[in-house]
Amino acid sequence: MRKEYLIYKLSDEVKNSGKIPVEAFQEYGVKRGLRNEDGSGVLVGLTNIGNVVGYDRDADGKLRPCPGRLYYRGYELDDLVTPLLKEKRFGFEETAFLLLSGGLPDKEELAAFRELLNDNMPLDHRTIVHIIDLEGSDIMNILARCVLEMYTFDHNPDDISRDNLMRQSIELIAKFPTIIAYAYNIYRHSVQGRSLHIRHPRENLGIAENFLYMLKREHYTELDARTLDLLLVTQAEHGGGNNSTFTVRVTSSTRTDTYSSIAAGIGSLKGPLHGGANIKVVNMFHHLKEQIKDWKNTDEIDTYLTRMLNRKAYDKTGLIYGIGHAVYTMSDPRAVELKRLGGELAREKKRSDEYEFLCRLEEESIKCVTAFRKTDKPICANLDFYSGFIYEMIGLPKEIFTPIFAMARIVGWTAHRIEELNFDGRRIIRPAYKTILDQKAYLPINER
Ligand SMILES: CC(=O)SCCNC(=O)CCNC(=O)[C@H](O)C(C)(C)COP(=O)(O)OP(=O)(O)OC[C@H]1O[C@@H](n2cnc3c(N)ncnc32)[C@H](O)[C@@H]1OP(=O)(O)O
Numbered sequence: 009m010r011k012e013y014l015i016y017k018l019s020d021e022v023k024n025s026g027k028i029p030v031e032a033f034q035e036y037g038v039k040r041g042l043r044n045e046d047g048s049g050v051l052v053g054l055t056n057i058g059n060v061v062g063y064d065r066d067a068d069g070k071l072r073p074c075p076g077r078l079y080y081r082g083y084e085l086d087d088l089v090t091p092l093l094k095e096k097r098f099g100f101e102e103t104a105f106l107l108l109s110g111g112l113p114d115k116e117e118l119a120a121f122r123e124l125l126n127d128n129m130p131l132d133h134r135t136i137v138h139i140i141d142l143e144g145s146d147i148m149n150i151l152a153r154c155v156l157e158m159y160t161f162d163h164n165p166d167d168i169s170r171d172n173l174m175r176q177s178i179e180l181i182a183k184f185p186t187i188i189a190y191a192y193n194i195y196r197h198s199v200q201g202r203s204l205h206i207r208h209p210r211e212n213l214g215i216a217e218n219f220l221y222m223l224k225r226e227h228y229t230e231l232d233a234r235t236l237d238l239l240l241v242t243q244a245e246h247g248g249g250n251n252s253t254f255t256v257r258v259t260s261s262t263r264t265d266t267y268s269s270i271a272a273g274i275g276s277l278k279g280p281l282h283g284g285a286n287i288k289v290v291n292m293f294h295h296l297k298e299q300i301k302d303w304k305n306t307d308e309i310d311t312y313l314t315r316m317l318n319r320k321a322y323d324k325t326g327l328i329y330g331i332g333h334a335v336y337t338m339s340d341p342r343a344v345e346l347k348r349l350g351g352e353l354a355r356e357k358k359r360s361d362e363y364e365f366l367c368r369l370e371e372e373s374i375k376c377v378t379a380f381r382k383t384d385k386p387i388c389a390n391l392d393f394y395s396g397f398i399y400e401m402i403g404l405p406k407e408i409f410t411p412i413f414a415m416a417r418i419v420g421w422t423a424h425r426i427e428e429l430n431f432d433g434r435r436i437i438r439p440a441y442k443t444i445l446d447q448k449a450y451l452p453i454n455e456r
């Protein structure tokens with residue numbers, strides 16, 4: 009039997025063996041996608057780290073949509089971001105301190121923490137050599153491979169004591185930007201044939217600015233650096249239930265090592281329904297800029313978006329990327345923040361026409377998806393709707409959009425891993441699957 013045919017045959021058989029009727033979920037009371045009937049998530053854990061609020065409940069327990077709110081360690085995101093904007097201060101390091109420890113740092117602690125992160129930004133010489141050797145054009149994949157390799161260079165990789173987890177967390181937070189910048193510079197050289205620059209992190213720069221420096225030398229403005237810093241702050245944490253953090257918590261509950269668990273989280277975040285949506289949105293935006301002749305004509309926009317929902321246009325998945333969220337209903341507070349930041353940056357970069365088109369697409373997409381789904385449940389833009397456009401304005405290439413998300417979310421992942429391994433009554437996460445197949449009698453090979 010030819011190998012290609014065998015693969016086809018095995019795959020074809022899955023058409024039957026893999027069938028699970030959607031009605032069976034209701035029949036057996038199974039929460040599809042770990043969701044309740046009303047779309048809310050099944051409660052599977054407790055946390056002191058992040059809180060994502062997209063709805064409340066009325067006296068009868070019925071889900072009531074509300075404007076989205078996000079809390080880091082009890083502080084509302086907006087309360088953390090507003091002072092950073094007012095005081096023109098970088099905030100990612102402070103956010104990492106807060107998420108890891110549970111409290112805001114004082115000046116002295118913050119200065120020491122910044123220094124600690126900066127000390128940890130350079131990569132081990134062997135890691136640099138290995139990144140140069142790693143082939144491939146997907147930076148998320150390269151990031152995951154580098155993280156797995158950090159296991160080999162760690163003198164104490166499997167120790168899950170709290171002190172060791174904290175040390176590993178700080179090293180990961182500090183090294184992610186360096187790995188991503190090096191990996192992109194090497195990709196640019198080997199895949200795009202451009203000259204190779206390896207710029208090591210500088211001692212006097214924070215994470216956002218150092219990242220821009222490693223990628224672009226001095227070719228960035230102060231507003232670029234502060235905007236990137238705010239993007240990192242906004243994407244650092246999103247509760248225990250988002251797919252990548254849950255993946256980290258699930259794997260951590262087996263007491264596996266930090267690097268295995270974080271590599272799994274990277275794999276999850278890469279998916280186009282999760283962090284990978286930021287690239288999808290930008291590709292979709294470029295496509296719509298070309299396909300829609302009059303960017304102000306809402307009829308033309310709606311016609312095209314409806315064709316996309318009917319799987320007749322763009323990538324034919326029926327999705328409008330950057331729209332919808334598992335928790336948020338009326339708004340995603342991060343998208344609100346990024347929309348405002350995007351507007352300011354678009355004015356500086358003279359891209360207000362495109363920005364206004366993107367805002368119009370947000371409005372029309374919400375209208376079209378709502379009409380298409382025939383439901384009155386509100387739907388909103390998520391943070392990925394605006395993040396890619398902002399990265400583009402900063403002059404960052406799309407290959408690193410999702411890696412930048414990982415560069416921020418490593419903070420939430422490590423905080424959740426420490427929590428998962430340190431609460432009283434921790435237990436391996438192990439839900440159940442019901443088999444809906446009848447038992448079969450075994451057939452000897454010559455009777456089949
Ligand atoms: C950082 C992040 O991870 S944010 C999310 C990034 N992902 C995206 O932007 C991808 C586009 N969005 C989506 O695919 C979804 O909205 C998700 C994955 C984010 C959330 O999914 P769910 O929680 O299942 O959405 P929800 O319950 O509100 O919607 C259910 C229905 O609306 C549809 N729907 C939701 N969002 C969209 C969308 N953007 N375009 C088209 N249809 C949509 C779903 O396909 C589903 O239809 P079905 O019942 O016929 O299968």
Ligand SMILES: O=C([O-])CC(=O)C(=O)O
Pocket residue numbers: 060245246249250251282334335390
């Ligand atoms: O919460 C989710 O499901 C996805 C999300 O927005 C995030 O992880 O930032």
